[in-house]
Amino acid sequence: MIAVYLILLIPLVGMVALAWRGGDVSAERINIRCNGLALAASVWLAADVLWNGPRLSAGQLLYIDSYNVYLIVLTAFVGLTTSIFSGPYMSHEREIGRLTPRRLKLYHTMYQGFMLAMYLVLTTNNMGVMWVAMEGATLATVLLVSLYRTPESVEAAWKYFILCGVGIAQALFGTVLLYFAAEQHLGVGGDALLWTVLHEHSAQLEPAILGLAFVFLLVGYGTKIGLVPLHNWLPDAHSEGPTPMSAILSGLLLNDALYAVVRCKILVDGSLGNHLAGHLMMGFGLLSFLVASLFLHRQTDIKRLFSYSSIEHMGLMTYAFGVGSPWATFAALFHMTTHSLTKSAIFVTVGHAAQLAGTQRMDRIRGLILTQPTIGWGLLVGTVAIAGFPPFGVFASEFLVLVATMHDYPWLTPLLLLGVGLAFAGLFRHIQPMVYGDVPEGQKPIAANLWPVMLHLALVLWLGLSIPAFLGNWFSQATQLISGALPQ
Amino acid sequence: MSITDLDLYSQAILLLAGLIALTSFLMLGQSRLVRLVFIFAVQGALLAGATAMAAGVLDYPHLYISAGLSLLLKGIIIPLLLHRLIHRMGLHREMDTIDHPARLMMGGTALVVFSYYVSLPIVQHSTLVTLNAIAVSLAVVLLGMLLMISRRQAVAHVVGFMSIENGLFFAAVVSTYGMPMVVELGVAFDVLVAAVVFGVFFFQIRASIDSLNVDRLSKLSEAEQ
Numbered sequence: 001m002i003a004v005y006l007i008l009l010i011p012l013v014g015m016v017a018l019a020w021r022g023g024d025v026s027a028e029r030i031n032i033r034c035n036g037l038a039l040a041a042s043v044w045l046a047a048d049v050l051w052n053g054p055r056l057s058a059g060q061l062l063y064i065d066s067y068n069v070y071l072i073v074l075t076a077f078v079g080l081t082t083s084i085f086s087g088p089y090m091s092h093e094r095e096i097g098r099l100t101p102r103r104l105k106l107y108h109t110m111y112q113g114f115m116l117a118m119y120l121v122l123t124t125n126n127m128g129v130m131w132v133a134m135e136g137a138t139l140a141t142v143l144l145v146s147l148y149r150t151p152e153s154v155e156a157a158w159k160y161f162i163l164c165g166v167g168i169a170q171a172l173f174g175t176v177l178l179y180f181a182a183e184q185h186l187g188v189g190g191d192a193l194l195w196t197v198l199h200e201h202s203a204q205l206e207p208a209i210l211g212l213a214f215v216f217l218l219v220g221y222g223t224k225i226g227l228v229p230l231h232n233w234l235p236d237a238h239s240e241g242p243t244p245m246s247a248i249l250s251g252l253l254l255n256d257a258l259y260a261v262v263r264c265k266i267l268v269d270g271s272l273g274n275h276l277a278g279h280l281m282m283g284f285g286l287l288s289f290l291v292a293s294l295f296l297h298r299q300t301d302i303k304r305l306f307s308y309s310s311i312e313h314m315g316l317m318t319y320a321f322g323v324g325s326p327w328a329t330f331a332a333l334f335h336m337t338t339h340s341l342t343k344s345a346i347f348v349t350v351g352h353a354a355q356l357a358g359t360q361r362m363d364r365i366r367g368l369i370l371t372q373p374t375i376g377w378g379l380l381v382g383t384v385a386i387a388g389f390p391p392f393g394v395f396a397s398e399f400l401v402l403v404a405t406m407h408d409y410p411w412l413t414p415l416l417l418l419g420v421g422l423a424f425a426g427l428f429r430h431i432q433p434m435v436y437g438d439v440p441e442g443q444k445p446i447a448a449n450l451w452p453v454m455l456h457l458a459l460v461l462w463l464g465l466s467i468p469a470f471l472g473n474w475f476s477q478a479t480q481l482i483s484g485a486l487p488q
Numbered sequence: 489m490s491i492t493d494l495d496l497y498s499q500a501i502l503l504l505a506g507l508i509a510l511t512s513f514l515m516l517g518q519s520r521l522v523r524l525v526f527i528f529a530v531q532g533a534l535l536a537g538a539t540a541m542a543a544g545v546l547d548y549p550h551l552y553i554s555a556g557l558s559l560l561l562k563g564i565i566i567p568l569l570l571h572r573l574i575h576r577m578g579l580h581r582e583m584d585t586i587d588h589p590a591r592l593m594m595g596g597t598a599l600v601v602f603s604y605y606v607s608l609p610i611v612q613h614s615t616l617v618t619l620n621a622i623a624v625s626l627a628v629v630l631l632g633m634l635l636m637i638s639r640r641q642a643v644a645h646v647v648g649f650m651s652i653e654n655g656l657f658f659a660a661v662v663s664t665y666g667m668p669m670v671v672e673l674g675v676a677f678d679v680l681v682a683a684v685v686f687g688v689f690f691f692q693i694r695a696s697i698d699s700l701n702v703d704r705l706s707k708l709s710e711a712e713q
Contacts, residue, residue, distance in 0.1 A: 155705040172675070
């Protein structure tokens with residue numbers, strides 16, 4: 001269990017170090033090293049859980065099982081690759097005068113602060129601490145959205161803060177109700193908010209209160225997932241903030257908010273014994289999926305385009321968790337991984353493309369493949385992967401969702417297919433001219449580090465061809481935890 | 489069961505719940521920012537009073553810490569911070585216009601009724617006091633949102649936001665005798681950081697649109713421009 005303490009300690013130390021040295025040239029290296037160490041610790045933790053099963057820390061404050069362990073490794077991995085990309089990207093922003101050393105210091109400090117909040121959401125066993133960490137993630141990123149201080153970015157940050165702040169307050173109300181229900185059965189004391197304790201006693205908890213609590217929890221954490229109609233902050237925050245932040249918001253924050261909702265769903269299902277939570281999630285998820293794929297067509301800003309694609313995919317995952325059969329749950333867990341890897345790779349490429357063209361407006365980004373083939377191909381392959389083409393992992397997970405839907409809710413299959421088709425068209429009508437179009441005059445290649453993108457896409461390709469045994473094992477165990485049965 | 493059959497503690501909690509709901513309505517109708525912040529401070533103090541009383545009567549000493557935190561943060565530090573900001577920004581004479589005050593109040597009343605309706609499933613499993621407390625705290629949360637929707641001043645939005653937190657704290661104190669200490673400290677820390685971040689934002693917003701009227705933050709939209 002030392003590893004899990006290390007995972008929480010490293011970003012904390014990193015925060016302090018970067019608050020002190022964050023504006024220096026060496027800050028990027030400190031940031032990368034902290035993330036590298038955290039990844040090493042998370043691999044150590046994963047090996048520990050792989051051999052010894054679920055672990056509960058002393059004092060029951062932290063709990064690691066097969067459901068959160070792979071998310072911890074994923075978080076650390078995306079955190080590391082994004083910080084490697086962030087180095088040259090932020091230096092470029094500083095050279096063109098968009099950033100001062102002071103703002104760079106804020107950026108680096110809050111990068112580690114955000115990572116700390118993410119690790120805490122994933123590792124904690126206490127539903128209250130989970131809420132605190134989720135709110136902490138908002139607080140850490142909100143000043144990063146307005147890092148460039150343009151009127152648009154200040155507006156985006158304000159919207160993000162107010163919407164997510166109010167939204168997540170609903171989740172706290174849900175947590176209070178959860179505690180209220182648990183306390184009647186378990187008595188007053190600190191144990192009644194521990195997930196492991198609640199899970200053990202979920203059948204005895206009062207269904208009426210838990211049903212009410214879940215509505216608040218879903219609306220609260222759902223704001224963070226970006227579920228329609230609570231999604232308004234998401235495209236703005238993604239498009240106006242620095243690109244590395246868009247990558248970690250899309251790849252990590254959305255996933256972790258969904259993780260929190262599913263943890264709550266397990267408790268509520270245990271208490272209610274019916275499908276209320278699942279139906280709510282299916283409704284919200286499907287609505288987000290369809291609305292976002294329509295909105296893809298109307299975008300003019302490249303980062304807004306891909307943030308709508310994130311809403312679309314988060315909607316699909318929420319829907320799949322809502323369906324709740326073992327295969328659907330397995331697919332949703334798998335999709336969380338593939339989407340996170342692909343989307344963060346895309347945002348990294350998009351960041352380079354925007355720097356190359358000097359704008360985020362899609363009608364002015366042209367001829368990427370001719371100017372700098374690595375960026376052009378990176379964007380094209382990334383988009384192919386996220387649109388769900390074989391042989392990439394997103395295809396495999398989306399296909400599983402479709403199969404599971406056909407089995408349980410066949411009448412919903414056309415809607416899913418429609419959404420996938422719309423999203424494909426929405427992405428490619430914008431991407432095609434950007435990648436292949438004529439090169440604008442004076443467009444020159446820039447210094448770009450694309451190996452994080454290659455690595456992510458290679459992993460997604462690998463996952464599309466075969467799931468490694470240990471990962472499949474974790475997915476199966478998590479599926480059993482969430483849906484109550486093994487996929488077969 | 490009629491209200492006079494309750495013990496004194498329950499009656500006092502009901503009274504405080506009523507007063508807290510009243511302060512929410514007062515905030516809803518108050519167009520001067522300085523007074524708005526003052527009423528918010530009163531609400532914070534009432535919340536701290538309720539917590540301290542629960543701590544004393546029910547003998548949960550850890551609630552004293554929570555009461556102290558509420559009084560310090562919601563009753564003193566955040567209102568003072570907002571007050572100073574209002575003066576520094578020169579907003580203390582400004583009136584925020586409220587469109588349709590009568591409809592707004594009616595809407596607020598409807599929200600209270602709605603909160604009671606939503607809380608009804610709980611009544612079978614607890615006392616009259618808990619039902620009232622949960623309904624009132626939900627009402628305070630919703631009224632805080634209504635306040636944010638109906639105003640244009642960023643300061644009023646912050647007050648609404650913080651008053652939502654007040655409602656949540658009240659629910660936690662009265663229905664569950666406070667959350668575990670670690671959660672309570674975490675939430676207090678988040679609220680404090682949020683207050684500081686809001687302060688930073690006031691300056692950023694003013695630097696970008698030259699006022700704190702958030703209606704003018706309207707550059708980002710899906711419509712073509």
